[in-house]
Amino acid sequence: MNRTAGAHPSVLVSVDTVVFTLRDGALQLLLLRRAQQPFQGVWALPGGYVHADEDADAKASALRVLKDKLGNSGAYLEQLATFSGPARDPRGWSVAIAYCALLPWEQVPQRADVQLLPVEALGTLPFDHRAIVDVALARVRNKSQYSSLPVHLCGPHFTLPQLQQVYEYLLGEPLNKVSFRRKMDEMALLEPVPGALHSGGAHRPAQLYRVRAPYKQELALSVRGL
Template sequence: MSESIISTVDIVLLIIKDDRLCVTLSKRDKEPYANQEALPGGYIHAQDDRDCLDAAVRILQQKTGLLPPYLEQLKTFAGAARDPRGWSISVVYFALVDADLILSATNPGLTIWPVDALRRLPFDHNEIIAAAVDRIRNKSQYSSLPCYLAGETFSLPRLQKIYEACLGETLNKVSFRRKMDELGVLEAVSGQTESAGAHRPAQLYRLKSEFKNQLKLLVRGL
């Protein structure tokens, strides 16, 4: 039956760094693959965790100190071959967070890697990250998902760069702004602008409070 099955949760924590989609890895402190970079993860604690989301939040807190604004179940990876310890189940979540929260914090053992230039990772973690990128690419096409990768306030050109990093393609400026208007999740921060050089400063926006914990979907994609 299931006595010998290892039950874990792993987390793909994604951020934008230098306009590129990046994944956060943490150095493993135990065998197998001790001292190697891998997705942050851990055992499910049947005593402490009420469900998988609980476990994901706990593990993320332990490994990164963060409670990210977006956390969604991605997929479950399981089988006999993926972990040297034996038959294992990993319920994988993916989290989106503003890069500054990671880069500014002192998180020992956390490293950031562009998702399109990863080296070979332990377990099936490359495959897992690829699945996360697929998911975010898909959802970015028709939702406010990438907004969770921006900070509290941001300009539309900045948000467009984030969408482009998620989608892996450049977008038309006019169409993008029309779609953001249609989405209706943003509100201008009155008077606030971002001056980033010798040119016209950009209006700053933030997520309307009612959308801080809820995705908004477009009827017809970007």
């Protein structure tokens, strides 16, 4: 283990981001092919070291990682947990501050070093990334029961049936239409897009909605679960 001039052991400090998106009706995990050792060429979570000279805090580090590695600066982001110990990284004793990010499919970069995998088909991952993903998955599914979290997987405009479908994908069960819309009203999350309608083929055009400004990076909560 490396030591500083004061003989204290140095600790590696990084951030890892679990990025989820929805594609083909399934929750998918975004992975990046590692460009360097350890685990060079292996698919892993987007992550990087904390830059003490430029990052105001750990969240700023995670936002920088998403911008540098995915070209995205607008994803919903929340802190998950801290993972640490001597065995999680072959380079030495390390601390990783993990974050969960939700990204609409349209914002996922289409590159050879980016891969999407359905969460139900995940195998082993390097470091302790599988344990981090498991924590993130439990968080997303739990908070989908009582908060506006799933809306951050939608694009800027969507119909209420489209939003309900996103909730159903995450919860794994159908929802009552009337109850769902009552919950959306309770949370005061949405506002109609003036003059914007979605043509649904055989169905009559449906009103398009967007997230109200206070909740673009925050969550609205429901008193009761869905």
